[in-house]
Amino acid sequence: MTQEVFLLSYTKYGDHDAVLHCFCRENGFESFFAKGIYAPKNKKKAFLFPLNELLLYTSDKKKSIQNVQKIEQKNVDFFSSDIRKNSILFFVSDLLNQVLRNENQNVGIYSEISIFLSQLQIDNFQSHLIFIFRLLKQQGLQPLFSDKTYLNPETGNFEDIEMHHFFDKTISDIWKDLITSQDPYSIKLSRTEKQNFLDSILVYFHYHFTDFREPRSLEIIKEIF
Structure with missing residues (x-):
């Protein structure tokens, strides 16, 4: 087999x-x-x-x-010894090793991993952030879009009042852009936006995945990017 x-x-x-x-x-x-x-x-x-x-x-x-x-x-010579790419791979695999433990067949997730790796191969060094967001959609946990301003990470809904300090208007707008974009991997984030969005998405995971812990390589990712 x-x-x-x-x-x-x-x-x-x-x-x-x-x-x-x-x-x-x-x-x-x-x-x-x-x-x-x-x-x-x-x-x-x-x-x-x-x-x-x-x-x-x-x-x-x-x-x-x-x-x-x-x-x-399957893919010979897919990655080089680039420390940035390797750091991203360790980070994403650690996260997936937690959240996919109870996942049965899901061709959508398998395809998303392939897309993410292709993006990383062409030096998209924010591809891990987009992939983690898209993973939520595959698992039915993506927030519901609305015209309200602030994302509530616990409920997955946008509201008129800020419910968590990591989800201010700027970060909530990034979530909205990702929800509505036809090509989210093309969205460009500044260094500060990358770090703040990463903080926000880990908070979101804490609310929606039982016993979720921050990946061990989180600090390395933050230092490099």
């Missing part, structure tokens, strides 16, 4: 093995056991970086966790 997956995270198991936590095109979130991937002569351990798109060949036997018989990289 062949699975197309994005690698979200992995856990080393013993000296040579690992458990891979992935988002699959067909099955949503799923974990796999990669035996021997850390063996000294196994070059496939180089494939273990965040959001790498992989082809996993697994047995057809139904187990709680399937064994990987063969692993291939």
Whole structure:
């Protein structure tokens, strides 16, 4: 059986093995056991970086966790050693590893990840912000547009009164622009707007995802961008 997956995270198991936590095109979130991937002569351990798109060949036997018989990289040389891109990949994969844990098949989310990676590949260094916003739409959590001024992050509605200090008129207007834009990846944000919008969207996630925590690489993202 062949699975197309994005690698979200992995856990080393013993000296040579690992458990891979992935988002699959067909099955949503799923974990796999990669035996021997850390063996000294196994070059496939180089494939273990965040959001790498992989082809996993697994047995057809139904187990709680399937064994990987063969692993291939779908897009060879997709990313360079650019520290900015790698920082974004770590940040987004950490966030997805939290919010997609209970997600079943969702081709829309899989496609959104592909679009985000394509944007990052062409040096769109705010693509992670747009992607995280678009993820809300795929999960039915995008705010409802209205003519009112301030977004209430708890209810997902716009209101006449500011309900949270991270959601002032400027940031609420950015949310409105993203909701209505046909091409949100083309929207340009200043450095200050990027940081403030990121703060606002993490607050929104705290309200709408149980036990959500800030990704570990958040401070690095803020320093770089």
